[in-house]
Amino acid sequence: xxxxxxxxxxxxxxxxxxxxxxxxxxxxxxxxxxxxxxxxxxxxxxxxxxxxxxxxxxxxxxxxxxxxxxxxxxxxxxxxxxxxxxxxxxxxxxxxxxxxxxxxxxxxxxxxxxxxx
Amino acid sequence: xxxxxxxxxxxxxxxxxxxxxxxxxxxxxxxxxxxxxxxxxxxxxxxxxxxxxxxxxxxxxxxxxxxxxxxxxxxxxxxxxxxxxxxxxxxxxxxxxxxxxxxxxxxxxxxxxxxxx
Amino acid sequence: xxxxxxxxxxxxxxxxxxxxxxxxxxxxxxxxxxxxxxxxxxxxxxxxxxxxxxxxxxxxxxxxxxxxxxxxxxxxxxxxxxxxxxxxxxxxxxxxxxxxxxxxxxxxxxxxxxxxxxxxxxxxxxxxxxxxxxxxxxxxxxxxxxxxxxxxxxx
Amino acid sequence: xxxxxxxxxxxxxxxxxxxxxxxxxxxxxxxxxxxxxxxxxxxxxxxxxxxxxxxxxxxxxxxxxxxxxxxxxxxxxxxxxxxxxxxxxxxxxxxxxxxxxxxxxxxxxxxxxxxxxxxxxxxxxxxxxxxxxxxxxxxxxxxxxxxxxxxxxxx
Ligand SMILES: Nc1ncnc2c1ncn2[C@@H]1O[C@H](COP(=O)(O)OP(=O)(O)O)[C@@H](O)[C@H]1O
Ligand SMILES: Nc1ncnc2c1ncn2[C@@H]1O[C@H](COP(=O)(O)OP(=O)(O)O)[C@@H](O)[C@H]1O
Numbered sequence: 454x455x456x457x458x459x460x461x462x463x464x465x466x467x468x469x470x471x472x473x474x475x476x477x478x479x480x481x482x483x484x485x486x487x488x489x490x491x492x493x494x495x496x497x498x499x500x501x502x503x504x505x506x507x508x509x510x511x512x513x514x515x516x517x518x519x520x521x522x523x524x525x526x527x528x529x530x531x532x533x534x535x536x537x538x539x540x541x542x543x544x545x546x547x548x549x550x551x552x553x554x555x556x557x558x559x560x561x562x563x564x565x566x567x568x569x570x
Numbered sequence: 571x572x573x574x575x576x577x578x579x580x581x582x583x584x585x586x587x588x589x590x591x592x593x594x595x596x597x598x599x600x601x602x603x604x605x606x607x608x609x610x611x612x613x614x615x616x617x618x619x620x621x622x623x624x625x626x627x628x629x630x631x632x633x634x635x636x637x638x639x640x641x642x643x644x645x646x647x648x649x650x651x652x653x654x655x656x657x658x659x660x661x662x663x664x665x666x667x668x669x670x671x672x673x674x675x676x677x678x679x680x681x682x683x684x685x686x687x
Numbered sequence: 688x689x690x691x692x693x694x695x696x697x698x699x700x701x702x703x704x705x706x707x708x709x710x711x712x713x714x715x716x717x718x719x720x721x722x723x724x725x726x727x728x729x730x731x732x733x734x735x736x737x738x739x740x741x742x743x744x745x746x747x748x749x750x751x752x753x754x755x756x757x758x759x760x761x762x763x764x765x766x767x768x769x770x771x772x773x774x775x776x777x778x779x780x781x782x783x784x785x786x787x788x789x790x791x792x793x794x795x796x797x798x799x800x801x802x803x804x805x806x807x808x809x810x811x812x813x814x815x816x817x818x819x820x821x822x823x824x825x826x827x828x829x830x831x832x833x834x835x836x837x838x839x840x841x842x
Numbered sequence: 843x844x845x846x847x848x849x850x851x852x853x854x855x856x857x858x859x860x861x862x863x864x865x866x867x868x869x870x871x872x873x874x875x876x877x878x879x880x881x882x883x884x885x886x887x888x889x890x891x892x893x894x895x896x897x898x899x900x901x902x903x904x905x906x907x908x909x910x911x912x913x914x915x916x917x918x919x920x921x922x923x924x925x926x927x928x929x930x931x932x933x934x935x936x937x938x939x940x941x942x943x944x945x946x947x948x949x950x951x952x953x954x955x956x957x958x959x960x961x962x963x964x965x966x967x968x969x970x971x972x973x974x975x976x977x978x979x980x981x982x983x984x985x986x987x988x989x990x991x992x993x994x995x996x997x
Contacts, residue, residue: 477733510737515793518792595860601947627888632947696849703846703848709868
């Protein structure tokens, strides 16, 4: 299990796909690899796909919030998509939706970026 | 997980399909349900399919041997089929193949019964 | 009829967070929990164990964490314990979004999640001695099945 | 670098046979074992735990079973222990196909499987006091990964 990541560089956004389990143990990998990919990317926006994320706890909230701040500092936007009910509940409890926007899937996440930017 | 069983009554043999994990905890279910099905069946031969058996230990050997004896007493034959490498090793270690015959799949198990009976 | 229980000890290594989740999930799986109940239990185990590792032991793997779990009627009880730093101000610690370690990107949501996902939570913490979290959750599945299927297997 | 370990206790209930297998499998999973290595470990855990339940405690759930597991270099060590009846004649007990409980449809293959699936086995048993089985298995996977990935997660 553990955590795997997939990156896709698009013109409008960097797509980051999380697979597996995001906890304190795997959070540092997510932090490091996302920062590296954001630095290399030409675009400031990030779409975070949680389609294949099978577990997440509050350490996941922390690492997502940290990356949100970095992206916001760079003038970009972050959209999370394909959020399963368990992760949705964590986002809701923590008030995360007040700052990070959500989309049903990658396509609508990218088109929402097209409208706002 | 645990253990599920499926029975199919054919003219030449009673087919018993084991799914899940066969250990000491689940062995008594296998014993009881097989004895019941053998009693109800018109034919004396049994094909034991292990296609979907994901775990087995020596308690499984014990319960299979016990059913073999019952069937042999009734004048029938027992053929095991679709044996995965892990279960194969247990059969080999215990000398089980000297008494129970093996087939690749249900079809060849049934046709082997046709020849021997 | 004796109810089932388990007691598990392991060092404060972050790789044990997933191990602890799987162990608790495997223990309760005989009670046939729903997927939601299982996710809730895995999440609170992850929160409490992570807290013991980071806050209790400051990531020092000499520290040891204990998980006890058992069944009482239709409830699952979890006790997660460390002999670490302990908590000075419990009221503050339980506040949503409060964290003493923002530099580690903690969200401050651990206790809030435990309170929300379980039916009850009791925290006993002594500074310099450690922290013990007792949580209970009622399961809607058929716990009685367990004793019966166990009795059947002795034959 | 501290090596990882775990210690697990549970009562002599047959439903805990699968729990014990899953717990050990989850513990070693961080060492990235092959599927065959994992099956071998699960099988020997099942054999030893089942023996403690049936032979050690005669299915009495007041009996408690302990599993300790740790990593030494490239080896996984398992210690499975009960405070049950103990074994009078160890040489006889270890013989393939020998069982003291044929009426329970035991195959007498438990010890033979443990000997064949592990690299080493040591049995200490005292009649009236209990049985302790220590087994080791060399893993062909990269154990060193574990410490590294743990160190990385403290940041
Ligand atoms: N086991 C523990 N040992 C010591 N302090 C703890 C422990 N668990 C929690 N705390 C304290 O309580 C605070 C709040 O915990 P929590 O709500 O889980 O948020 P977070 O882990 O994100 O900081 C922590 O920041 C820490 O100061
Ligand atoms: N933990 C134990 N406590 C007491 N006796 C045991 C224990 N484990 C094994 N034995 C004895 O050793 C014998 C052989 O064990 P084993 O090879 O596993 O075969 P089986 O379990 O099928 O009888 C058992 O029949 C029992 O008499």
